[in-house]
Amino acid sequence: MQRLTMAAAVLVTTSAFALTQQVPFGPGEQATYEVSFLGVPSGIAQITVGLRTDQYGARVLPLVCVGQSTSVASVFQIKDRFVSYFDPAQKKSVGVDYFIDENRARRKEQFRFNQEPQKVFAHKKKEGQGPYDVTYDVPDGTMDLAAAAFWLRSHDIVVGAVHEMPIFTGAKWYPMKATIEAKETITTKLGETSAYRVSISTDFQGNAATKGNILVWYTADEKKLPVRVRADFVVGNATADIVQYMPGSTLL
Numbered sequence: 001m002q003r004l005t006m007a008a009a010v011l012v013t014t015s016a017f018a019l020t021q022q023v024p025f026g027p028g029e030q031a032t033y034e035v036s037f038l039g040v041p042s043g044i045a046q047i048t049v050g051l052r053t054d055q056y057g058a059r060v061l062p063l064v065c066v067g068q069s070t071s072v073a074s075v076f077q078i079k080d081r082f083v084s085y086f087d088p089a090q091k092k093s094v095g096v097d098y099f100i101d102e103n104r105a106r107r108k109e110q111f112r113f114n115q116e117p118q119k120v121f122a123h124k125k126k127e128g129q130g131p132y133d134v135t136y137d138v139p140d141g142t143m144d145l146a147a148a149a150f151w152l153r154s155h156d157i158v159v160g161a162v163h164e165m166p167i168f169t170g171a172k173w174y175p176m177k178a179t180i181e182a183k184e185t186i187t188t189k190l191g192e193t194s195a196y197r198v199s200i201s202t203d204f205q206g207n208a209a210t211k212g213n214i215l216v217w218y219t220a221d222e223k224k225l226p227v228r229v230r231a232d233f234v235v236g237n238a239t240a241d242i243v244q245y246m247p248g249s250t251l252l
Contacts, residue, residue: 024153024224027051029248031225033240034189035067043069045240049248056094056112060085063146084146091151093143098170109170113142120168138173142166145176149216152178153224157196159183167203174203183220188227189243194220195227202231223247 029049034041045067052061063084081099086092098109107126115121120138125131143151145167152163159180167176179199186195195217202214217228229240 024222025049025150026249028246030244030246031242032244033229034243035238035240037238038236041070043067055085056115058085058087058094059089060087060094062086063150065146082146084144086147086150088154091154092141093147096144096146111144111168111170113138113144113168114140120173136168136172138168139166142168142173144168148176148178149226152198153218153226157198157218157220157224159196169203172203174201177201186217186228188241190227190245193227196220 027049031047033045033047035043035045037043045065047063047065050062050064052059054060055062063086065082066080067082068079079101081097083097084093085095085097087094093113094115095110095112097111098107100107100109105127107124109125110123112121117140118138120136120142122134122136123131124134143165148165148167151165155163157180159182161180163178165176165178166173177200181197181199183194183196185192187193196219198216198218199213200216212232214229214231216226219225219227225242225245227242231238
């Protein structure tokens, strides 16, 4: 559940390249979030902007997020790493890797997007079991939730605008809708800031199912930095608030 909250809070990377384009994020950027469940601090998510690299035949930005439980009393212990490979030229995902360690259940999942029209290719390995491959049918332009969050960050944010895109959850896809609801002032541990409140639809199941949409606040400046995420799950509410930030390069 914390992993889903972190994913909505997520990340981006880039490095100096032959392209001269101003972007709101870049190499060296790092944001740290405190994750609370039912109002109690229970985890940390750290989002780091790494260097441009090649992956699945594309020049990509690895969007890296790591998160772990910090409360020994937490029933649900996690130590996860999530890497999304975002092609900034095409503004689409080419793949995503999950390294999942939750309650001592470990597995690795790799997904390749947009290698062929309307297909996602998956390679999965659960500890103690043999690896296997799966192919999923999806609409063109499908991406993971992290890449979608930073796709929005790379565009103009205007109150009243609605963006729709197909999102792959790891087992299926759903049509996500992101609505820019309002511009308001919020206070975090970094101080008071003007931010856009964005409502994002989800299709999570089981205990991870949400009651309503996830809310994400992006700063109303050139960084468009996610500073707060809030979600109401069937088992309780969770919040990720930014607590530390280091800017990176803004030249792509």
